[in-house]
Amino acid sequence: xxxxWLQRQLALTAKPRGFHLVTKEILKLLPEIDDFSAGLxxxxxxxxxxxxxxxxxxxxxxxxDMETVFNRMIPENQPxxxxxxxxxxxxxxxxxxxxGCSLSIPIGQGRLQLGTWQGIYLCEHRNQGGPRSFIxxxxxxxxxx
Amino acid sequence: xxxxWLQRQLALTAKPRGFHLVTKEILKLLPEIDDFSAGLxxxxxxxxxxxxxxxxxxxxxxxxDMETVFNRMIPENQPxxxxxxxxxxxxxxxxxxxxGCSLSIPIGQGRLQLGTWQGIYLCEHRNQGGPRSFIxxxxxxxxxx
Amino acid sequence: xxxxWLQRQLALTAKPRGFHLVTKEILKLLPEIDDFSAGLxxxxxxxxxxxxxxxxxxxxxxxxDMETVFNRMIPENQPxxxxxxxxxxxxxxxxxxxxGCSLSIPIGQGRLQLGTWQGIYLCEHRNQGGPRSFIxxxxxxxxxx
Numbered sequence: 001x002x003x004x005w006l007q008r009q010l011a012l013t014a015k016p017r018g019f020h021l022v023t024k025e026i027l028k029l030l031p032e033i034d035d036f037s038a039g040l041x042x043x044x045x046x047x048x049x050x051x052x053x054x055x056x057x058x059x060x061x062x063x064x065d066m067e068t069v070f071n072r073m074i075p076e077n078q079p080x081x082x083x084x085x086x087x088x089x090x091x092x093x094x095x096x097x098x099x100g101c102s103l104s105i106p107i108g109q110g111r112l113q114l115g116t117w118q119g120i121y122l123c124e125h126r127n128q129g130g131p132r133s134f135i136x137x138x139x140x141x142x143x144x145x
Numbered sequence: 146x147x148x149x150w151l152q153r154q155l156a157l158t159a160k161p162r163g164f165h166l167v168t169k170e171i172l173k174l175l176p177e178i179d180d181f182s183a184g185l186x187x188x189x190x191x192x193x194x195x196x197x198x199x200x201x202x203x204x205x206x207x208x209x210d211m212e213t214v215f216n217r218m219i220p221e222n223q224p225x226x227x228x229x230x231x232x233x234x235x236x237x238x239x240x241x242x243x244x245g246c247s248l249s250i251p252i253g254q255g256r257l258q259l260g261t262w263q264g265i266y267l268c269e270h271r272n273q274g275g276p277r278s279f280i281x282x283x284x285x286x287x288x289x290x
Numbered sequence: 291x292x293x294x295w296l297q298r299q300l301a302l303t304a305k306p307r308g309f310h311l312v313t314k315e316i317l318k319l320l321p322e323i324d325d326f327s328a329g330l331x332x333x334x335x336x337x338x339x340x341x342x343x344x345x346x347x348x349x350x351x352x353x354x355d356m357e358t359v360f361n362r363m364i365p366e367n368q369p370x371x372x373x374x375x376x377x378x379x380x381x382x383x384x385x386x387x388x389x390g391c392s393l394s395i396p397i398g399q400g401r402l403q404l405g406t407w408q409g410i411y412l413c414e415h416r417n418q419g420g421p422r423s424f425i426x427x428x429x430x431x432x433x434x435x
Contacts, residue, residue, distance in 0.1 A: 260336030
């Protein structure tokens, strides 16, 4: 069976601290998803203080509450050693590992196969994170049309 | 080298809230694992209030304690904004992102290459989650036998 | 397009409890990364009380604080059921699922495509974990040189 690979480094625009729905931004950066009949999209953030996750794409309150709950679980005012980059830095590293810097999402018939209520979140854990670079790797069987 | 792809949408039966060992249920749904000599199985839940993880396949107390510890870390009685779907809903979204909705597991010689003590868990974070759909994507080199 | 697969079981040497930077140890075990032009490296730990994650490769204090914060989030002195293997065992299972036992990392032009500040961590959650086995699966397009 024929096999297609595509790999590109891309970037998401700078976002304020919090959880952000970025499905549309990522789809716009990757029109080549169309070219795959069955495959996988792998996204890998090149940072250690932000993360990628899948969660609800509807009510924006979910994103607000995600930020609230993670801040409660990993408070900034706890005694820590690595504090030179500010009180938001070490908690950001912890959140990045808890949520993970990468995602694999199935591609089917030229589209990301997300559930009805699923979206891709960029989780910006720094107060001033800036643009976030990532590597997209697409692989699968080519569309025949 | 020849390359095989298989992608199918499947479902796990409804489970009560908690952590459930589903290795056998998944293997029964995917007899095609036999056809791969070396490859990867990718499982992707189409939901945002359940998750998939790998953990101990032996003592059922581990699954009981997992539920207990995650409930302690993400209590339902904390002040939240997204509460319209019930007190178990927003904590379920948090747990789903902490544990993740997807897994990639190596396939070798026609079998899932899990460690001796490893099993696949479906983590049902809702009180009434219902059946859980997922997409299975298998890829690798075909068995020659 | 030609496609290359490689799958091998390997082991990381025994480490004390804590978070350890193992990028160099893994690269030394996998010289075949050189052979891939574009692809993915999948690492899968065969254990349920250790984990793999990506985090900062520079200041060792980050690894110290990761251990501290995860111990605070999942304390050993909480009431649990699965206690026969010692007070560090059940918390180790929880941490393993929170951080995950596997990673997928892009390979480009014969090298792991990690960000400048990213490294691979082995997170040893047991007091006496011993050597940790894992399966490495490499796939992608072959280098032409």
